[in-house]
Amino acid sequence: MLNSYHHTKVLPISYFQERLDTLSLGEAKKRLKTLQSFPEETKQAKKKIIKKYHLSNEVAKIAQRLSFCIWWQDLRKKYIFMINHQLDLYVDAITVHFKIDAHKLHYYTVEELKILLEKNKQISQEMIKNRLNYFVEIYHQKENSVEHSFGMRCKQKIQPFLKQTFDPAQKKLKGLVVSSGKKVQGKAKIILSPKDFSKMQKNDVLVCPMTAPDYIVAMRKAVAIVTDEGGMTCHAAIVARELGIPCIVATKIATKLLKDNDLVEVDTELGIVRKLSE
Template sequence: MLNNSVKAVTSSSLIDGFALGSDDYIFKNLNQLLKAKGLERQRQRYFAILTAPVHQSFMAEAEIKLLQIGLEIKKHHALIKFIKNASLADIEKKLKKYSEIFLKLNEYQQNHFWTRNNYVDNNVLSLRFFLKELLALVKQDVDFEREIKRLAQIPRQNKRAKQKLMKELNLPTYFKNLLVISEDFTYWQDQRKKKTYWYTHYLSLILAEMGRRFGFSLLQMKYFLYPEILSLFGENIELKPAKAELNRRIKSCLWYQVGDAFDLSSGPEADKILLRLLKRDKKEIPDDFRGMSASKGVASGRVCLMKSVKDSHKIKPGDVLVAVMTRPDYIPAMKKAVAVVTNEGGVTCHAAIVSRELGIPCIIGTKIATEVLKDGQIVEVNANHGVVKIIK
């Protein structure tokens, strides 16, 4: 089972060969094509249109299904009136009397409990979690039908806008083919992320049981190397790590691999290497910097740096979310943001896909956003031109 799980998750590594660098390649080629037509000033706007996803993301699909349950609730005026004044426990009890709605919510929880997972942590979402999400939307008087329609139309709208622009620009065949391939890789990467979150859930259950049987915590089990896991079952038992070594890895560790050969450093040794690798010459902090436009628009707001999803509590409505990259567990924070800026990311990245679905400006691939920007600064994110400007 473990071998099959590893194979299922790693077999799609081909995506990374395309995703890491394709955005630069597409952008540079587009710039050359536009320059020949005297349209290079439009490169950021056209790039955002031509690289927009044409498939529904798995998180958008999940949101539409939740909104559909909200639409069913809205049909019952007595229930809506009750919801606006009752406690969560009373609402849950009352909802059970509406068996069809409660069954749909229960099925939704069983199918989407994993949607706040990440690449490390398994976060099982309860029925009450999703009920709270629904109640918040009901109390905000969200137009469920309109929001469902808006989300469902985004891929079709993106495709129409893309096809129209490709025709207007009379793009060469090789470039149009590249854009189509990009669409497929964007979808594939999104599906891989979905399966990875499933994998995180079930692997966490397996590792927790292994830890219970062999005397390790779940966190310690997450820092085992693959051969070390096999050592627990009698294969090369000399590779079994000491708990002290696992605890050092938890604090700090580095993995270095060339071909099949690898090296692992942990604890103070890893810290020294990290300091050497991350040491940078002091440079003057710029007033503005650039990236690639992933979602068009202009917005200003207060900077909120998110080093990890644990910083989600920091973000306030109207903030500009700044991160190295985003993942699905960042979505609640992204919904509060007026714009998103990331260090990393390409045309297939999560920040690009979700920002387009939310309709907020997004600039990706800045490389330096989290180093240059500080919490509380006011910035303008001009995703029409790919520029982030510090106002104060």
């Protein structure tokens, strides 16, 4: 429920009890009925759309495959979070046994972890420090090998991929519409990590690099969602469609061009985000 790619959290029974206590029996039955009927209703709705717009078999098959990809994305996340939970249990055990800071373990490579477990040999504090800001793992397909890069050498490697040239005075940006809706306006809130969630107010426009399952708290408050990255099957796209709010992804520079409290307009008809005022 509150797990993410960054951390896991074991929730007590009281957490679920408190959430259930906010629902009446009637509301709970209504929600359960909606969940149970959703798969069949969605299936029938798809058939109606195919018939209404006279879609060809080829287009219908593309839509079917896209639907499968969306389902698979969520299934993949489910198992990633389950694995992350198990990994955190291992990390907790290692920190106790070897008397090492859990935060430092996240900067160990697999080989370094093996050496730690087998020989009780830790990497230096200087090595950890160099990895705090820049640390990437690069897979070389031809050689079937993995390279680890960190520090200034790593910065030089990734710099070409981080550069985004744009005019800071521009008033609009374009992206991919993944959830349509009416044209909406709201204050932009730049959310770079879960630490920024407290900035979000009801009917703000959520602007972020990309979303993850732990972003749902902020997404429920948003009047629209705008991201730097993503595609038709990304997390932001799936959740925005479920919430019924406009969403434009793959703008590349939204988090750099826009600032907190800029008044913006999200136009899903044209796939444009306009900065109305600062």
